[in-house]
Amino acid sequence: GSDGPSLMRMLDAVETPDYLRLSAKDLKKPIHAAITELDDEIATAHENIADQAIEHIHANEVILTHGRDATVEIFLRAAAKKRQFEVIVAETSPSHDGHATAAALAAAGIATTLIADCAVFAMMARVNKVIVGAHAVMANGGIYATASCHLLALAAHHHSVPLVVCAGLYRLAPLFPSGPEQFNSLLSPHPLLPFHQVDEGVLVANPAFDYVPPDLVSLLITNIGGNHPSYVYRLLQEYYHPDDHQL
Amino acid sequence: LTVACCPCMPGIPADSPSVKRERSHVHDAYKGFLAEESTSVCAAAIKALTEDIRRSSATTLMGLRDDLMTAGALLKQCDDAPISIESLCELFVRFVTRTALDVPDFDKCKSLLIERGEMFAQKADMARDRIAQLGAPFVTPNAVVLTHGYSRMVLGVLLGAAERGCHFSVVVAESHARGRGHATAAALSAAGVPVAMIEDCAVAHAMDGAHMTLCGAEAVVESGGVISQTGTYQIAIVASACKKPFYVAAESTKFARKFPLSQLDVPAKGPSREHSAYVGRCPPPETLRVEVTSRDYTPPHYITMLFTDLGVLTPSAVSDELIKLFT
Numbered sequence: 281g282s283d284g285p286s287l288m289r290m291l292d293a294v295e296t297p298d299y300l301r302l303s304a305k306d307l308k309k310p311i312h313a314a315i316t317e318l319d320d321e322i323a324t325a326h327e328n329i330a331d332q333a334i335e336h337i338h339a340n341e342v343i344l345t346h347g348r349d350a351t352v353e354i355f356l357r358a359a360a361k362k363r364q365f366e367v368i369v370a371e372t373s374p375s376h377d378g379h380a381t382a383a384a385l386a387a388a389g390i391a392t393t394l395i396a397d398c399a400v401f402a403m404m405a406r407v408n409k410v411i412v413g414a415h416a417v418m419a420n421g422g423i424y425a426t427a428s429c430h431l432l433a434l435a436a437h438h439h440s441v442p443l444v445v446c447a448g449l450y451r452l453a454p455l456f457p458s459g460p461e462q463f464n465s466l467l468s469p470h471p472l473l474p475f476h477q478v479d480e481g482v483l484v485a486n487p488a489f490d491y492v493p494p495d496l497v498s499l500l501i502t503n504i505g506g507n508h509p510s511y512v513y514r515l516l517q518e519y520y521h522p523d524d525h526q527l
Numbered sequence: 528l529t530v531a532c533c534p535c536m537p538g539i540p541a542d543s544p545s546v547k548r549e550r551s552h553v554h555d556a557y558k559g560f561l562a563e564e565s566t567s568v569c570a571a572a573i574k575a576l577t578e579d580i581r582r583s584s585a586t587t588l589m590g591l592r593d594d595l596m597t598a599g600a601l602l603k604q605c606d607d608a609p610i611s612i613e614s615l616c617e618l619f620v621r622f623v624t625r626t627a628l629d630v631p632d633f634d635k636c637k638s639l640l641i642e643r644g645e646m647f648a649q650k651a652d653m654a655r656d657r658i659a660q661l662g663a664p665f666v667t668p669n670a671v672v673l674t675h676g677y678s679r680m681v682l683g684v685l686l687g688a689a690e691r692g693c694h695f696s697v698v699v700a701e702s703h704a705r706g707r708g709h710a711t712a713a714a715l716s717a718a719g720v721p722v723a724m725i726e727d728c729a730v731a732h733a734m735d736g737a738h739m740t741l742c743g744a745e746a747v748v749e750s751g752g753v754i755s756q757t758g759t760y761q762i763a764i765v766a767s768a769c770k771k772p773f774y775v776a777a778e779s780t781k782f783a784r785k786f787p788l789s790q791l792d793v794p795a796k797g798p799s800r801e802h803s804a805y806v807g808r809c810p811p812p813e814t815l816r817v818e819v820t821s822r823d824y825t826p827p828h829y830i831t832m833l834f835t836d837l838g839v840l841t842p843s844a845v846s847d848e849l850i851k852l853f854t
Binding site: 419510 | 667832838840
């Protein structure tokens with residue numbers, strides 16, 4: 281049940297407790313228990329997500345992914361134990377995290393292909409699913425993921441390829457983004473254009489993340505199961521007290 | 528010769544003195560509350576219903592319930608009654624039923640009902656501040672916001688954003704039929720927000736330059752769509768075509784148990800007005816059919832987000848809230 285305001289409670293004279301005035305003596309144990317629980321959840325999130333892998337990856341499918349995400353790697357390796365499939369990894373310049381992912385997947389016995397980011401659209405016609413990780417899942421169902429994820433999402437949408445996001449629920453944020461710039465950060469431009477090569481007057485932007493709007497995400501696989509992004513508001517109600525939406 | 532019958536008391540002609548007296552009480556109370564500057568339409572309706580409970584001479588809970596239903600039905604016939612008056616009544620009636628189990632004594636129950644009604648009205652009054660608090664962060668610096676008509680909730684959001692020190696500008700579509708856009712423009716200019724006034728037909732032209740659209744609603748229906756002033760649906764379609772977010776600001780008391788499937792399912796009766804095309808012109812020829820629509824229905828897939836006092840909701844969350852309330 282949710283603690284949030286609802287039409288049902290409109291007519292109830294509920295006195296909202298003043299949390300600042302409650303005694304702190306009895307709070308230590310419950311807080312400790314809650315933190316331990318959260319710790320366990322984060323530790324087991326990868327396994328819970330990986331357990332769902334065989335439901336989503338079928339024999340002889342072609343999966344596209346990018347960047348380096350532990351959740352996605354464990355997910356794909358778990359599926360590879362039971363099924364034969366291929367993975368195409370976009371290299372994700374300028375960090376080239378895709379190289380490490382491709383090497384790890386190949387070491388696990390999965391048929392892997394490494395491609396440049398610009399080849400994503402061309403390859404998308406042959407892809408059955410796009411599976412990516414997320415840095416954060418926002419309150420509207422959109423995600424912040426490694427830069428170039430929006431490119432993948434748009435290419436997938438164009439080819440009617442489902443975009444599956446693997447993210448533990450601890451990545452859920454009660455914030456509503458207004459666009460890619462809002463919760464983003466810029467990384468060092470050096471990998472993109474080395475310092476000694478730079479001339480005056482060139483602005484180099486190396487954003488860390490991309491914002492993917494909820495209508496491009498087909499499925500959100502979390503440690504409690506698979507959900508559609510439009511369901512995120514429910515998960516939020518269960519995980520965050522409405523008073524904690526704005527800290 | 529047809530005699531209009533009062534809908535809730537069959538057999539009693541609508542203009543019988545007892546019904547007339549009742550109607551005038553409820554109508555007057557409603558109009559009185561509505562005239563207060565800061566009271567929204569829903570808060571005025573709640574206050575009128577609470578007033579009706581106070582004046583009720585019923586001695587049983589069933590009698591009280593009947594009085595409430597009568598008052599609700601009479602209010603519905605009022606010209607500027609909100610569409611959600613039915614659900615407001617239902618909320619009250621359900622509360623009576625629930626309270627009846629906890630408080631068997633009738634007088635205690637009645638005074639509890641009045642107390643809660645007043646509290647409800649207070650909460651409804653505070654809804655505007657809550658919506659402003661939730662919606663203001665969505666107005667980003669240097670944004671151009673497109674709106675139309677006059678909605679206290681929309682004004683609350685925009686003025687709230689201005690108070691936070693956000694620099695943005697607004698494009699207001701006039702809403703020619705009743706010219707309500709002018710009131711919005713005046714209120715915004717008074718707060719120092721740069722405003723541009725456009726004609727309703729220029730909305731598509733102006734949409735490319737806008738960053739977001741914000742409109743009010745008369746009712747939020749079960750599907751998550753909204754029923755609001757004519758022109759809102761148009762703006763939503765244009766916003767969707769130009770890939771701009773379309774936001775709606777509405778209090779939770781506007782949630783109604785309706786599920787329109789098309790424009791024809793929208794309650795036809797709105798505030799009566801002249802057809803704006805013929806003001807100042809000679810009347811139309813006999814064979815020309817003239818239509819006046821005051822409301823339209825905007826389906827949920829055009830709406831990006833709803834700012835309500837229950838929180839920022841996606842249209843799918845609205846149906847969840849309504850299910851929680853009415854089951």
